[in-house]
Amino acid sequence: MNKLKxxxxxxxxxxxxxxGSYMKNPAVELYGVYDASIERGKAKAAxxxxxxxxxxxxxxxxxxxxxxxxxxxxNNTHAELAILALENDLHVLxxxxxxxxxAEALNIQKVAEKHRKIFQVGYVRRFAxxxxxxxxxxxxxxxxxxxxxxxxxxxxxxxxxGWFAExxxxxxxxxxxxxxxxxxxxxxxMGRPKVKRITGHTYNQLGNRNHIExxxxxxxxxxxxxxxxxxxxxxxxxxxxxxxxxxxxxSYTLHAIKDDISIKLYGTNGGAELEPELKIVSExxxxxxxxxxxxxxxxxxxxxxxxxxxNTFVDxxxxxxxxxxxxxxxxxxxxxxxxxxxxxxxxxxxxx
Numbered sequence: 426m427n428k429l430k431x432x433x434x435x436x437x438x439x440x441x442x443x444x445g446s447y448m449k450n451p452a453v454e455l456y457g458v459y460d461a462s463i464e465r466g467k468a469k470a471a472x473x474x475x476x477x478x479x480x481x482x483x484x485x486x487x488x489x490x491x492x493x494x495x496x497x498x499x500n501n502t503h504a505e506l507a508i509l510a511l512e513n514d515l516h517v518l519x520x521x522x523x524x525x526x527x528a529e530a531l532n533i534q535k536v537a538e539k540h541r542k543i544f545q546v547g548y549v550r551r552f553a554x555x556x557x558x559x560x561x562x563x564x565x566x567x568x569x570x571x572x573x574x575x576x577x578x579x580x581x582x583x584x585x586x587g588w589f590a591e592x593x594x595x596x597x598x599x600x601x602x603x604x605x606x607x608x609x610x611x612x613x614x615m616g617r618p619k620v621k622r623i624t625g626h627t628y629n630q631l632g633n634r635n636h637i638e639x640x641x642x643x644x645x646x647x648x649x650x651x652x653x654x655x656x657x658x659x660x661x662x663x664x665x666x667x668x669x670x671x672x673x674x675x676s677y678t679l680h681a682i683k684d685d686i687s688i689k690l691y692g693t694n695g696g697a698e699l700e701p702e703l704k705i706v707s708e709x710x711x712x713x714x715x716x717x718x719x720x721x722x723x724x725x726x727x728x729x730x731x732x733x734x735x736n737t738f739v740d741x742x743x744x745x746x747x748x749x750x751x752x753x754x755x756x757x758x759x760x761x762x763x764x765x766x767x768x769x770x771x772x773x774x775x776x777x
Contacts, residue, residue, distance in 0.1 A: 429516075429742050432457035432479070432491050434506060435498035436469040437646060439520055442728075443495040444473040446735035453739055456492075459485045482506065486513045493543070493742050496520060499594045500601070504529040507544075511536045516543040516742045518735075521605045522762060523755030525596040530759040537752045543741045545734075545748040546755035550610040552733035554722040555703040562697070562705060563614055569694030571615045576607035576673045579685040580642075584633050584677040587645025590653045598655025600627070601762055604675040607688060608663070609758050610699065611671050614690055617754065618665035623775045625661035625765030631678045632657070661765040700724060 431453055433443050447453045457477035460466035466478045479485040485494075486509055493516035496506050504524045510517045517537075523546050524530045537544045550556055562568065580599070588594040589602060612618070635650035660674035688699040696706040702723035705716040722729060741748050760777075768775045 428452055428454040429739050430454045430456040430490055430492045431495065431739075432459060432477075432485055432493075433469075433475070433495045433497060434459050434482070434485070435496065436460040436462075436465050437497060440469065440495075440497040442731045443497055443518075443735065444469060444475070446732045447495075447739075448473050449732065450736055450739050452743060456490060457485065457488070482509065486510070486515075491515060493518070493738075499588050500596045501525050501594050504533055507533050508536050511540045511542055511544070514540065514542065516738075518545045518547060518738045519755075520547040521609075521755075521758075522596065522601050523752070523759050527756070527760045527763045530756040534752050534756050543738070543745075543748060544752040545738045545741065546750045546752065546758075547734065548606065548609045548613070548750045548754070548758075549727070549730050549734050550606050550725060551613055551750055552737060553725050553730035554720060555699060555724060556610065556614070556730075558718055558720055559697055559699055559703060559705070560614065563692075567695055567705070567707065568690065568692030568697060570669075571690050571692040572669045573691045574611040574615055574669075574671045575687065575689045576611050576671065577685055577687040578603040578607045578675045579679055579681055580677055581679055581681040581684055582634060582637055582640055583642050583684070584653065584655075584657075585643050585645045586633065586635075586649055586652065587647035589645055590633070590655050592654040595655060597762070597766060598657070598659070599675040599677045600656065600659035600765060603677075604659060604673060604765075605758060605762060607675065607686075608671065608673055608761060609754070610688060611673075611690065612758065612761070613754070614699070615665075615669055615671070617757070618667045618669055619777075620663060620757065620761050620764065621666045621777055622664040623661060623761065623764035623768050624773075625659065625768035625775075627656040627766065627769040628658040629656055630658070631680075634678050659765060659769070661768070663761060663765075 455475045458470045459479040496519040658676040663671045698704045764775045
């Protein structure tokens, strides 16, 4: 069997998970790395055993040995790179979010449908063990019709700075960075209903908070506390065409006792919590039952989920399977994210 020749574009922190996961997949040849910094590209290639280091995107896309790319760059480059890759007949795995705007997302989808290559969006939570187990229960109708979900991803101190905090590069703050994941996983488990109405709010109250001492947090490689043009906090109520709704709040910084992640779904036959750990609620013989699945990963295991994501992408490319996270899902989530920002900016509900 021929191996899939993969190139990773962008060598920021998330690229380590791509490179490391490809390296562990026996069906992959880690063919190359491209970064705007040739020295950083060389260092990553040496670390993970990639055989080629490209000095430009033109050189990468001119190399006909490449089969597929992982795009791990700033959000404002996603649309251009995704379209270039597709037009050069490459399979694409792109980090979330799909793009900066809904219009860009639609354009990517149009090109992807024309070229008919595998296109997978990096919604890594879809590939987690606890998600897969819960999805089996949902598919077996154990929750019935899921009509309400709640999701929180709140950091009390967690503005990573760097490009994450520059709106012209990122497109936004915790909503587009963290909210994209929790919104997507709820939407996915709810059956991927079309969005109908959105009411959203964003807040810029606390800033970077780099004055805080004795408490560490993740900082981007290009961290600069003086650069911060994104929101601290966002919340929204999202209503779908089938009448179901999702309430979400996310923050980079908040006067909270501790960080908090919570994902809950409520249906006509039962309910579930995916985070902080998987639990399922049901009824039998007029009695409420709290079900605690006996699995290794009750909560989100990033490394395992990421390896599953990469393995799935590779299998799809080699065997032409449909992706679990296709381009059209990236488009609908981008529509939701943009709708929240528009609602917050205009101070009124957005209706589609």
